[in-house]
Amino acid sequence: MYPPSAIAGKEMLEVRNLTKIYDDGTVALRNISFTVEDGEFLVIIGLSGSGKSTLLRCINRLIEPTEGEIIWNGVNITQADAAQIRRIRREIGMIFQQFNLIKRSTVIINVLAGRLGYVNPWSSLVYRFPEQERAMAMRALERVGIADQAYKRADELSGGQQQRVGIARALMQQPRMILADEPVASLDPVLAHSILGYLEQLNKEGITILCSLHYLDLVQRYATRVIGLREGQIVYRGSRDDIRRMTDEEFREVYGAEAVRVSVGLEGGAA
Amino acid sequence: MVKRTESQQEKRSSLIPAPVAGLLSLVVPGLGQILARYFYRGLLLLASMGTIVGLLAWRIHLLAHREGSPLAVLAKALQRRPSFVIPMLIGAVALWLFIAWDAYQLAKPEQRKRSGIVFLLIFLLFFALGWQITNIDLYTAVTELPDVLPRLSQILWPWGAAFDEITEVISAGANIQVPCTDNPPPPPEEIPGQPYVMATPTCGDLSVQDENYRLVPGTVLTFTGRGFAPNTTAEIWWFDPLGNEFRVRQEGEYLTVETDDQGAFEIEVTMPYRLIPSTAEGPQLHRIEARQASRVIGLAPSEALRLSIERMIETIMVGMMATFFGIILSVPVSLMAARNLMSGSWVTMAFYYIVRTLMNIVRSIEPMIWAVIAVVWVGLGPFAGFIALTLHSIAALGKLYSEAIESIDPGPIEAIQATGANRLQTIAYAVVPQMIPPFISFSIYRWDINVRMSTILGLVGGGGIGFLLIQYIRLLDYRAAGIAVWFITITVAVMDYASAEIRRRFV
Numbered sequence: 001m002y003p004p005s006a007i008a009g010k011e012m013l014e015v016r017n018l019t020k021i022y023d024d025g026t027v028a029l030r031n032i033s034f035t036v037e038d039g040e041f042l043v044i045i046g047l048s049g050s051g052k053s054t055l056l057r058c059i060n061r062l063i064e065p066t067e068g069e070i071i072w073n074g075v076n077i078t079q080a081d082a083a084q085i086r087r088i089r090r091e092i093g094m095i096f097q098q099f100n101l102i103k104r105s106t107v108i109i110n111v112l113a114g115r116l117g118y119v120n121p122w123s124s125l126v127y128r129f130p131e132q133e134r135a136m137a138m139r140a141l142e143r144v145g146i147a148d149q150a151y152k153r154a155d156e157l158s159g160g161q162q163q164r165v166g167i168a169r170a171l172m173q174q175p176r177m178i179l180a181d182e183p184v185a186s187l188d189p190v191l192a193h194s195i196l197g198y199l200e201q202l203n204k205e206g207i208t209i210l211c212s213l214h215y216l217d218l219v220q221r222y223a224t225r226v227i228g229l230r231e232g233q234i235v236y237r238g239s240r241d242d243i244r245r246m247t248d249e250e251f252r253e254v255y256g257a258e259a260v261r262v263s264v265g266l267e268g269g270a271a
Numbered sequence: 272m273v274k275r276t277e278s279q280q281e282k283r284s285s286l287i288p289a290p291v292a293g294l295l296s297l298v299v300p301g302l303g304q305i306l307a308r309y310f311y312r313g314l315l316l317l318a319s320m321g322t323i324v325g326l327l328a329w330r331i332h333l334l335a336h337r338e339g340s341p342l343a344v345l346a347k348a349l350q351r352r353p354s355f356v357i358p359m360l361i362g363a364v365a366l367w368l369f370i371a372w373d374a375y376q377l378a379k380p381e382q383r384k385r386s387g388i389v390f391l392l393i394f395l396l397f398f399a400l401g402w403q404i405t406n407i408d409l410y411t412a413v414t415e416l417p418d419v420l421p422r423l424s425q426i427l428w429p430w431g432a433a434f435d436e437i438t439e440v441i442s443a444g445a446n447i448q449v450p451c452t453d454n455p456p457p458p459p460e461e462i463p464g465q466p467y468v469m470a471t472p473t474c475g476d477l478s479v480q481d482e483n484y485r486l487v488p489g490t491v492l493t494f495t496g497r498g499f500a501p502n503t504t505a506e507i508w509w510f511d512p513l514g515n516e517f518r519v520r521q522e523g524e525y526l527t528v529e530t531d532d533q534g535a536f537e538i539e540v541t542m543p544y545r546l547i548p549s550t551a552e553g554p555q556l557h558r559i560e561a562r563q564a565s566r567v568i569g570l571a572p573s574e575a576l577r578l579s580i581e582r583m584i585e586t587i588m589v590g591m592m593a594t595f596f597g598i599i600l601s602v603p604v605s606l607m608a609a610r611n612l613m614s615g616s617w618v619t620m621a622f623y624y625i626v627r628t629l630m631n632i633v634r635s636i637e638p639m640i641w642a643v644i645a646v647v648w649v650g651l652g653p654f655a656g657f658i659a660l661t662l663h664s665i666a667a668l669g670k671l672y673s674e675a676i677e678s679i680d681p682g683p684i685e686a687i688q689a690t691g692a693n694r695l696q697t698i699a700y701a702v703v704p705q706m707i708p709p710f711i712s713f714s715i716y717r718w719d720i721n722v723r724m725s726t727i728l729g730l731v732g733g734g735g736i737g738f739l740l741i742q743y744i745r746l747l748d749y750r751a752a753g754i755a756v757w758f759i760t761i762t763v764a765v766m767d768y769a770s771a772e773i774r775r776r777f778v
Contacts, residue, residue: 062685090691100686104704113700117691125699166686173690 012038012208013059013177018068020054020232028054030232032068036177036210041203043219044212045236046229047255052212055229056179059210060092061085073176090117093170093207095199097182099162101169103155107146110154110165111137114172140168144198160191167198178202180211184218196222216251220244228254284308285378293375300367303374312377312385316370319393323366326400327359355403362396422749429753434570441466443496444510444560447542448474452554466498468561470540474554478544489542492559497535500565504529505536510558511545519543519559528561536561575751578739583758586735589653589660590722596657597664597721598714604630604665605672612676626669633666638724642733656733660721668717675709712774719770726759 013036020029028051036042044052057063059070061077070077077088093114101110112129115136119129129137141147144164149157154165163183170178180199184192192215200222203209213219219226226243228236236254238246285292285307296303300320304313334356335347349356369389377385443466446456451474458469475490499505507519507526519526521541528538540559572580606612608630613623641659649655683701692700729737736755743752 057685060689062688086691086693088691089689092689094686094689096682096686098682100682102683102687102700102704104708105700113687113692114690116687116693116696116700121693121696124696127699169686169690179689 011035012073013210014069014071015055015059016069016071018055018058018070019066020051020058020063021066028232029058029065032229032232032234034227034234034237036208038208039203039206041200041209041211041222041224043223043226044210044229045214045216045219045226045254046212050229051232052229053181054232056094056181056210056212059179060089060094086117090173091176093173093175093178095163095166095170095178095180095183097185099159099166099186101154101162101165103153105154106151107141107154107157107165108134108137108150111140111150111168111172114140114169117173137168137172140171141165143171144168159187160194163187163191163195164198167195167202171202175207177208177210180209182212182214185214192218193221216246220246230254284380287378289375289378289380292378293371296374297367297371300370301374303371304377307374307378309377309385313374316373316389316393319397320366320370323363323393323396323400326404327363330400330403331356355399359396359399362392362399366392366396425749426753426756429575429750429757432750433573433576433754435573436567437569437571438564439566439568440562441499441565442508442560442562443468443498444508444558445470445494446473447492447557447559449542449555449557450474450476456556464498466496466534466561466563468494468496468559470494470559475542477542477557480544486544489544492540492542493537494540494559494561495535495537496530496561497533499530499534499536499561499563501530501532501534503563503565505561505563507538507540508560508562509543509545510560512555512557515545517543530563575743575748575754579736579751579754579758582729582736582739582755583762585653586725586729586737587722587762589656589725589728589733589735590718593657593660593664593721593725594714594718596661597668597717600661601665601668601672604669605676608669608673609676610673611679630666630669633662634670636663638663638728639731642728642731646732651732651734651738653734656725656728656735659728659733660724663724664717664721667720668713671713672710675706675713679705708777711777715770715773719766722766723763726763 015035016033018029018032019027021027032051032055044055046052054063058065059072059077061080065078068078072088072092075084075088077085080088102113109127112133115129115133116124119133123129138147138150141150144167146157146161146164146168149161154162157165163186166183178199183199184195187195196211196218199209199211211222213223220243223243224240226236226238227234228238230253236250238250287295287303287306292303292307294303295306296316299317301313301315301317304310304316307313331344331348334351335344338344338347345356366389369392373386373389443459445459445468447470448455451472455472455474458471458473459467461467470492472490472492475492478489479487481487494507496505504527507528508516509519510516519540520543526538526540528536530536542557545557604626607622607626610623613619638659641662642656645655645658649658679702683705684697687697687701725733725735725737727737729735729739730741732738736759740752740755740759743749743755
């Protein structure tokens with residue numbers, strides 16, 4: 001069902017000199033360069049407005065980069081035309097802080113929406129999916145433990161369940177990489193661990209994860225590598241061991257001088 | 272400055288001593304408050320005092336505008352309506368003094384008390400003026416009540432006029448020759464089992480007018496009949512050779528006759544006045560008939576009921592068609608009036624503002640007024656009502672739809688795009704599901720409004736049941752009007768319930 005784990009250590013995504021300037025003149029990303037290797041769980045940390053969301057959305061071109069290149073398995077994403085970008089997008093799942101489900105549709109339709117890049121576009125317009133796609137959607141829901149909710153409306157589910165629907169939708173893309181934009185910022189700490197646990201499990205099965213997070217404790221628990229963003233620039237790079245030893249000084253370097261180190265369960269703080 | 276906290280107000284010290292403030296407010300109401308640094312309070316008091324004095328002067332002038340000097344006007348007004356003028360004058364003077372006292376209180380350095388009693392007095396004075404200007408007259412409302420009750424009961428229960436009785440009519444007639452010749456027609460032949468009539472003589476002269484326009488009575492016929500229903504009224508009808516048939520009147524009353532126990536009758540009939548064109552020559556054959564409604568064999572819907580049903584259908588259809596065209600035409604309008612779609616360049620933004628402004632203008636003009644304009648344009652009838660409602664619907668729905676488009680959540684769009692979906696798929700999965708509930712809700716709501724509006728557009732000639740209603744009211748046919756009112760009420764209530772129910776289910 002999922003692509004076989006590629007050879008660990010193989011370079012998968014390369015971001016070169018990426019810059020994004022919005023129409024109003026806001027510089028969201030300044031000359032960012034980094035690489036992601038196959039099978040990594042890369043966490044991006046940084047304050048709100050530091051450019052994390054912009055960076056993740058540049059990778060699948062939901063936001064058009066101003067300058068720079070993004071190379072995905074040898075293909076230049078920034079140069080891709082509309083058809084190519086759709087093919088690239090369907091291999092990259094995405095999970096959002098606000099879940100971004102189709103609230104009035106059923107859970108199963110939300111999950112099947114993950115297949116839109118694969119199925120016949122015309123029959124999908126009238127919400128018709130082949131039987132094997134439906135079976136696949138049920139398996140994806142079983143994986144995240146909410147198969148019994150398949151025919152409920154998405155907005156009847158709790159926050160944690162909705163995010164699991166989001167994961168199931170991403171799984172339907174049979175992704176090689178998942179972009180997760182603050183996937184647990186709207187959830188309480190227990191649910192946060194549950195959701196990140198699913199992502200960790202997928203990561204172990206070979207899916208590369210790019211995830212932005214707020215809480216240092218979660219970063220220390222799940223990340224294999226960390227990038228710190230501040231005002232659109234990379235101000236910190238660290239390995240799994242580096243994060244474990246991360247000092248308050250380094251933490252302040254990322255989050256600004258006024259930031260206080262907080263543990264999971266406390267509100268506000270670094271945010 | 273308006274929303275100062277209490278502590279800040281305590282710190283504001285008056286610019287002038289308290290007695291001066293009081294005196295100043297006595298000269299110009301509110302001036303003392305303004306100089307005591309209660310600017311808005313002073314302004315409000317000045318405006319209230321000015322308005323009350325102005326309105327009072329106007330009403331007093333209306334009561335006695337023929338008098339010359341102001342004093343004479345006042346005296347005359349006092350004499351005509353003392354119960355209004357005296358309390359109002361006392362109230363106005365009291366307010367004047369109260370404002371001065373208020374200024375004095377506010378300007379006192381130690382304890383600056385703000386009292387609301389002056390505003391209570393202002394409210395009472397406005398209330399009294401409003402009562403008088405609106406001509407509220409509870410006495411008339413009570414004493415004239417008996418006049419309206421019969422009309423009201425006719426409107427509330429009009430169903431007596433909803434059906435006409437269908438009766439079986441039995442009749443028999445005899446020919447009358449005008450004028451008499453040597454060869455008068457024979458009496459009719461008798462058919463057994465059928466009613467039979469006979470007139471003697473069988474010829475005669477009609478009533479005529481002489482040169483002084485006085486009626487000269489015609490020949491008196493003895494009209495006898497038998498074989499009719501017993502003890503029942505029979506009507507006497509006359510047929511002239513031109514094909515007119517009419518009931519015979521004698522001394523202003525319709526001529527009728529009661530049959531006896533055997534179903535027979537006898538009555539004297541003066542031959543009626545008819546103006547027969549002079550081209551008709553020679554003896555003419557008229558006919559006299561006795562008609563009897565023997566028994567009721569059924570009920571038929573009356574004209575008022577039939578017309579009400581027809582016009583009600585027309586009304587609902589006008590509302591439906593106006594909603595249909597309103598929805599279709601408002602979709603492009605709403606796209607042009609959605610800020611998030613039109614914020615691309617200054618050209619589209621200019622377009623957005625033009626469309627928005629036009630929509631606001633069209634919407635602020637009531638459908639009634641549009642109907643008046645449309646009647647001038649396309650003439651009386653449902654088409655004019657349709658145009659009025661469609662115009663208003665486009666503007667109203669355009670605004671509602673565009674606001675729904677503006678409030679769409681961009682999150683799902685992003686999420687569907689991220690799966691590799693194409694543009695159409697993104698619209699089908701992320702945009703349409705978000706648009707359906709407001710779209711259905713607003714459309715049904717509009718249908719409800721349009722049917723409701725179309726019931727009264729007829730008042731100004733826009734067709735539908737309103738046209739019928741205003742006609743019946745002008746003809747003082749309150750029962751027929753009541754039938755129309757019932758249909759309007761039922762339709763509006765059903766639409767109201769159905770629209771609320773459908774919207775509840777969909778949203």
